[in-house]
Amino acid sequence: MKLFRDLLRDYRFALGFWALCLLLFFAALSFGSPYDPTLWGEVPRDQRPSAEYWLGTDSNGQDIFWLATFAVRNSLIIALIAGVVSRIVAVVVGMVAGYRGHTTDRVLMFFSDSLLVIPLFLVIVMLAMLIRSSLNLVTLGLLLAFFGWAWDARLIRSQILSLREREFTQTSILSGANTLGLVFNEYMPYITPLVFSTLINNMAWAIGLEITLAILGLLDLSIPTLGTMLYWAINYQAILLGRWWWLMTPITISLLLFVALYWLSVSISVYLDPRTRVQRIGAG
Amino acid sequence: MFVRRYLIPRLIQYVLVILLGITAVFFIPRLLPNDPVMRTVAELRARGSTLEPGAVDKIIADLTELYGLEGSMGEQYWAFWGRLLRGDLGVSFFQFPTPVLRLITTALPWTLGLLLTTTLLAWGIGNLVGGFAGYYSNRRWSHLLDTVAMVLRPMPYYIFAFALLLLFAYVVRWFPVSGGATLGRQPSLSWAFVQDVLWHSFLPAFSIFILGTAVWFQTMKLVVQNVNGESFVFYAKLSGVQESKIVSRYVIRNALLPQITGLGLSLGLIFSGALITEIVFSYPGLGTLLYNAIITGDYNLIMGITVFSIVAITTAVLIVDLLYPFFDPRIRYM
Amino acid sequence: MDNTILRTAALQAFYQLDLYGKTKVVKAVNEVDLAIQADEIYGIAGESGCGKSTLLKALVAAVEPPLRVVGGKVTYRIDGKEVDVSTLSPEEKRALRLSYIAYVPQGSMSVLNPVARIRDTYRDFIESHLGRQRHQEAFALAQDHLTDLGLPLKILDAYPHQLSGGMRQRVTIALATLLKPRILIGDEPTTALDVVVQRGVVQLLKEVQARLKNTIVLVTHDMGVHANIADRIGIMYAGRIVEEAATEKIFGAPAHPYTQYLISSLPKFGDKSPRESVPGSPPSLANLPGGCPFHPRCPHVQTRCKEKMPGFTQIEKNHRVACWLVGEGEHGQAA
Numbered sequence: 001m002k003l004f005r006d007l008l009r010d011y012r013f014a015l016g017f018w019a020l021c022l023l024l025f026f027a028a029l030s031f032g033s034p035y036d037p038t039l040w041g042e043v044p045r046d047q048r049p050s051a052e053y054w055l056g057t058d059s060n061g062q063d064i065f066w067l068a069t070f071a072v073r074n075s076l077i078i079a080l081i082a083g084v085v086s087r088i089v090a091v092v093v094g095m096v097a098g099y100r101g102h103t104t105d106r107v108l109m110f111f112s113d114s115l116l117v118i119p120l121f122l123v124i125v126m127l128a129m130l131i132r133s134s135l136n137l138v139t140l141g142l143l144l145a146f147f148g149w150a151w152d153a154r155l156i157r158s159q160i161l162s163l164r165e166r167e168f169t170q171t172s173i174l175s176g177a178n179t180l181g182l183v184f185n186e187y188m189p190y191i192t193p194l195v196f197s198t199l200i201n202n203m204a205w206a207i208g209l210e211i212t213l214a215i216l217g218l219l220d221l222s223i224p225t226l227g228t229m230l231y232w233a234i235n236y237q238a239i240l241l242g243r244w245w246w247l248m249t250p251i252t253i254s255l256l257l258f259v260a261l262y263w264l265s266v267s268i269s270v271y272l273d274p275r276t277r278v279q280r281i282g283a284g
Numbered sequence: 285m286f287v288r289r290y291l292i293p294r295l296i297q298y299v300l301v302i303l304l305g306i307t308a309v310f311f312i313p314r315l316l317p318n319d320p321v322m323r324t325v326a327e328l329r330a331r332g333s334t335l336e337p338g339a340v341d342k343i344i345a346d347l348t349e350l351y352g353l354e355g356s357m358g359e360q361y362w363a364f365w366g367r368l369l370r371g372d373l374g375v376s377f378f379q380f381p382t383p384v385l386r387l388i389t390t391a392l393p394w395t396l397g398l399l400l401t402t403t404l405l406a407w408g409i410g411n412l413v414g415g416f417a418g419y420y421s422n423r424r425w426s427h428l429l430d431t432v433a434m435v436l437r438p439m440p441y442y443i444f445a446f447a448l449l450l451l452f453a454y455v456v457r458w459f460p461v462s463g464g465a466t467l468g469r470q471p472s473l474s475w476a477f478v479q480d481v482l483w484h485s486f487l488p489a490f491s492i493f494i495l496g497t498a499v500w501f502q503t504m505k506l507v508v509q510n511v512n513g514e515s516f517v518f519y520a521k522l523s524g525v526q527e528s529k530i531v532s533r534y535v536i537r538n539a540l541l542p543q544i545t546g547l548g549l550s551l552g553l554i555f556s557g558a559l560i561t562e563i564v565f566s567y568p569g570l571g572t573l574l575y576n577a578i579i580t581g582d583y584n585l586i587m588g589i590t591v592f593s594i595v596a597i598t599t600a601v602l603i604v605d606l607l608y609p610f611f612d613p614r615i616r617y618m
Numbered sequence: 619m620d621n622t623i624l625r626t627a628a629l630q631a632f633y634q635l636d637l638y639g640k641t642k643v644v645k646a647v648n649e650v651d652l653a654i655q656a657d658e659i660y661g662i663a664g665e666s667g668c669g670k671s672t673l674l675k676a677l678v679a680a681v682e683p684p685l686r687v688v689g690g691k692v693t694y695r696i697d698g699k700e701v702d703v704s705t706l707s708p709e710e711k712r713a714l715r716l717s718y719i720a721y722v723p724q725g726s727m728s729v730l731n732p733v734a735r736i737r738d739t740y741r742d743f744i745e746s747h748l749g750r751q752r753h754q755e756a757f758a759l760a761q762d763h764l765t766d767l768g769l770p771l772k773i774l775d776a777y778p779h780q781l782s783g784g785m786r787q788r789v790t791i792a793l794a795t796l797l798k799p800r801i802l803i804g805d806e807p808t809t810a811l812d813v814v815v816q817r818g819v820v821q822l823l824k825e826v827q828a829r830l831k832n833t834i835v836l837v838t839h840d841m842g843v844h845a846n847i848a849d850r851i852g853i854m855y856a857g858r859i860v861e862e863a864a865t866e867k868i869f870g871a872p873a874h875p876y877t878q879y880l881i882s883s884l885p886k887f888g889d890k891s892p893r894e895s896v897p898g899s900p901p902s903l904a905n906l907p908g909g910c911p912f913h914p915r916c917p918h919v920q921t922r923c924k925e926k927m928p929g930f931t932q933i934e935k936n937h938r939v940a941c942w943l944v945g946e947g948e949h950g951q952a953a
Contacts, residue, residue, distance in 0.1 A: 012434070110297075113301075114304050117549075117598060118304075118552060118594055118597070119552045119555050119556055119590075119593045119597050120552065120556070121552075121556035121559070122556070122574075122589065122594075123308060123309070123312070123590060125590075126586055126590055129578065129583065129586060130313060208440040211440070211442070211443070212442065212560050215442065215564075216563070216574075217578060239450070251446050251447055254440075254443050255439060255447065258438040258439055258440065258443065259435055259439070261438065262438030263434065263438075266434070422683070514728050515724070515726060515728050515729045516728055516729055516732070518680075518723070519721065519729055520731070520742070520743075522715060522721035522723075523721060523743055523794070524711075524712045524713065524714070524716045524717070524746055525742050525743060526745075526746045529742050533731070533738075533742065534731050537733055538731070541733075612733065613732070613779070614732060614777070617777060617780060
């Protein structure tokens with residue numbers, strides 16, 4: 001709790017935190033929505049924002065305000081699945097590579113480097129093309145998780161490498177602790193903060209790709225997400241036809257979401273940075 | 285030493301990444317449970333597209349060959365490589381029988397023009413401004429720029445592009461909403477055509493440039509603050525070396541090294557982002573070609589674009605890696 | 619006649635850090651009075667974290683936030699006049715560097731610009747002070763200078779990473795003495811070198827001093843180096859000078875318990891008794907104990923040590939000690 005209070009004193013963390021709370025509240029509103037988000041033509045089409053339809057309606061005959069509550073919820077769910085699953089992969093790969101070293105390390109790092117260099121996005125598009133009909137929230141989350149671990153595995157690996165030099169590792173090995181148990185019990189506390197700060201970055205990345213794939217029409221387009229909202233707006237030429245409110249809502253929400261997540265992660269990594277941590281605890 | 289410890293590992297990695305990437309492209313359709321050929325054909329039919337007579341047979345044959353479903357997998361894998369090495373990426377289904385390679389080479393100059401200019405400009409300007417902002421990190425303008433970068437940095441290209449579209453093309457109507465040039469205008473080398481292209485590419489270029497600048501600005505500022513704490517900078521200051529020399533020859537010069545590596549590492553991301561930006565602005569490059577391939581289900585074209593991009597990006601990264609030693613004597617005289 | 623060239627008067631330099639809404643003050647240099655003479659080698663000794671390097675920053679007028687001089691002053695004597703460094707403009711300070719007061723850093727891996735040849739560093743240093751001379755002239759100057767110091771000319775074409783640690787250290791000494799400065803400030807110039815190379819570096823510093831007849835202030839934790847080269851030594855503890863005397867006095871008759879520890883921890887020729895090291899570790903400068911800061915580690919601690927910081931007692935000419943065991947501190951004041 002002290003950590004949380006310290007963090008809240010950083011304006012970046014405070015702004016990001018409250019913006020995220022606002023978006024979560026907005027997403028929670030979806031449970032009280034008067035409309036079914038999968039049905040079209042529930043309300044008159046193409047209405048400007050008004051007292052009755054706060055953010056207007058779209059060409060599919062959906063209320064943009066309530067649709068957006070579902071969109072935020074679903075986009076966050078995809079991001080959370082992708083983030084959590086890829087964290088597990090990143091932790092396992094990073095730990096094994098960092099701890100075993102030698103050939104294991106080189107092979108694993110070659111794979112993660114390749115994922116970084118290849119224009120992954122095109123490979124994901126190809127895959128999404130082929131399994132498009134079965135791309136729902138969960139499968140999309142898993143697909144993104146499959147590709148989203150490389151960079152963070154590298155970070156965790158370098159953390160493990162520096163931990164390995166410390167004394168307790170040597171002692172545990174000499175006292176005959178089993179390797180896997182050692183790795184998880186001894187190292188997990190040290191890399192947990194890193195896992196959390198990378199989780200936020202990875203969620204932002206996943207939401208970005210979800211939007212991209214949706215704009216390309218590679219998602220189940222009946223599921224409301226930030227991406228599918230944009231897809232329909234583009235599909236109906238909302239810009240050319242002057243229906244600015246249709247694009248405005250998902251764009252504004254996305255901007256808020258990306259900035260909030262980024263500010264949270266920057267603030268946390270500044271807090272975790274050993275150099276500033278020394279200053280905080282107070283050495284000379 | 286340099287050749288053995290730097291050059292050869294880079295070249296091996298280059299070849300391996302291309303092998304791995306293209307192999308993945310080859311195997312992805314095979315690992316999926318359903319028959320991709322019939323699925324693709326069914327999808328084409330379901331769209332009710334008007335395929336030319338004979339095209340369907342050719343497509344089935346092409347797909348069967350491309351996916352490696354004819355003969356043993358090994359044979360097909362080698363055949364696949366053989367075709368790639370001859371530069372044969374097959375034909376497009378929807379612009380039958382235009383070779384995929386020709387479609388790509390038509391779109392390529394647009395993407396290259398957009399990507400090269402914006403990326404290099406963003407890298408240069410971001411590093412320059414970030415370098416000074418990092419050196420003078422206590423100044424008010426430095427904090428201000430930092431805040432601006434903090435807001436811009438997390439935005440994906442296309443979200444920012446949309447915001448720009450809403451603002452400039454719709455609210456203030458300064459720039460065209462879409463396209464690479466005015467419709468119906470024939471490409472030529474006249475000044476009017478060039479002007480028209482620049483006019484149309486302003487918004488997509490601007491959005492890629494601004495976000496790129498924000499990223500390089502921020503990373504450079506951090507790197508410079510680290511370099512600033514290095515003892516050679518402190519030593520030069522305490523020896524009364526002129527500040528202009530310290531900023532340029534000591535701080536920025538050294539801070540550029542990790543930024544060169546960073547440029548190589550982020551080329552893939554920049555490329556992907558640019559493709560989507562092209563789609564948002566209907567800019568006639570690879571991105572829009574990809575979009576058309578997706579909406580028409582032109583799998584051959586997608587595969588061609590993917591293979592081509594993997595080779596292009598990996599080569600670009602290799603070039604950056606090969607240029608690096610020219611800037612870092614520690615690698616050159618290892 | 620007063621021959622003081624570099625003087626500090628009740629100098630206080632603190633770091634003020636603002637972290638998550640709390641202000642933290644690190645008292646790195648506290649009430650330091652030094653009068654360093656022309657043509658002497660003055661050693662400043664103490665464990666790491668005692669404020670040595672902060673004092674050094676104040677001496678070379680390189681105080682930048684979050685470090686601040688909160689009390690006292692540093693003065694140089696330039697052409698017979700005392701100059702308070704806080705009154706100098708940045709450009710005036712820059713002009714004094716290298717030509718009047720020069721800094722010799724530790725010759726670590728990163729002490730020289732890693733992307734520049736030694737020749738380029740020479741050119742930067744020369745051009746910054748003598749203007750844009752013809753390149754040839756600058757180069758000739760650098761060559762003469764290296765020859766004077768007995769360094770091989772081929773190092774001009776080398777990059778820093780191609781030189782050994784000892785060679786890098788010699789290059790920094792060569793660069794610092796390029797314009798024949800009146801004061802040389804050495805920051806641990808022998809640390810991280812092996813003993814043989816270390817001896818060579820000390821020898822080089824002595825030669826330079828003998829030739830230029832200038833002042834060297836040498837900051838190092840290594841008492842052995844001080845014994846070899848210094849004329850006078852100031853012992854620093856927790857931001858304060860606690861004892862100051864000629865080198866023979868410091869080693870022959872140390873008066874402060876802390877100095878005694880430092881001396882007795884040195885290996886002596888033929889002596890096989892176990893070395894005593896100072897028990898405990900130096901206090902955090904952000905959180906100093908009350909009274910004499912050494913009292914938690916002192917074997918002779920008394921009640922008043924915990925209550926009041928002792929002032930300086932002049933136990934002999936040019937030998938002053940801040941300790942209650944020695945005297946009541948009638949000379950010089952310390953808060």
